[in-house]
Amino acid sequence: MIQPGIIRLSxxxxxxxxxxxxxxxxxxxxxxxxxxxxxxxxxxxxxxxxMGPWGQQPCEVIAVEPERLLSYSFAPGTLDTTITWRLExxxxxxRLHLEHxxxxxxxxLGKTAFEGMGxxxxxxxxxxxxxxxxxxxx
Numbered sequence: 001m002i003q004p005g006i007i008r009l010s011x012x013x014x015x016x017x018x019x020x021x022x023x024x025x026x027x028x029x030x031x032x033x034x035x036x037x038x039x040x041x042x043x044x045x046x047x048x049x050x051m052g053p054w055g056q057q058p059c060e061v062i063a064v065e066p067e068r069l070l071s072y073s074f075a076p077g078t079l080d081t082t083i084t085w086r087l088e089x090x091x092x093x094x095r096l097h098l099e100h101x102x103x104x105x106x107x108x109l110g111k112t113a114f115e116g117m118g119x120x121x122x123x124x125x126x127x128x129x130x131x132x133x134x135x136x137x138x
Contacts, residue, residue, distance in 0.1 A: 005101065005105050005110070005114060006099060006100070006102075007100040007101075007114070008098070009098045009125060010095060010098070011098075011125045011126075012093055012095055013096050013128060013129050014092065014129065015094060015129065015132045015133075016089075016094065017094045020087055020094045020132065021041075021066065023135075024070050025039060025070065027039055027040075029132065032127070032135070033127040033128045033130075034124050034127070034128075035051055037049035037059070040061070042061060043061050043064055044061060045060070046060045046061075047060075057074060058076060059072045059075075062082070068086065069085065070084070071083065078109065079102070079110065081100060081103055082100070083099075084101070096128070098121060
């Protein structure tokens, strides 16, 4: 079932859940594939992601299950959305699931963000494998 205001994507990453988890929670690796920010896997941790032309976006970690789930609020006060990452071991790698929810499609900002991020997230996810590979190599 497709629900309005929710972006759901899934990507196979040919790395272990441990390595994918590092990409989600290590600020240096995170900055290589998505955005710079002091992300940490600690419930209640507040951090800001540097989204370039879209500005600094505040976030707060709301759920953590190491190497399985990371969820945080994204842009509270403006977008008021939630990003949830789920990791599942699959063959010799990891199935990474993204759910970005809470977009208010009745507001111009929410609708624009939903359309832009819906188009942008697949490109962001494509970069995670190379960011992990470069962090392993270097």
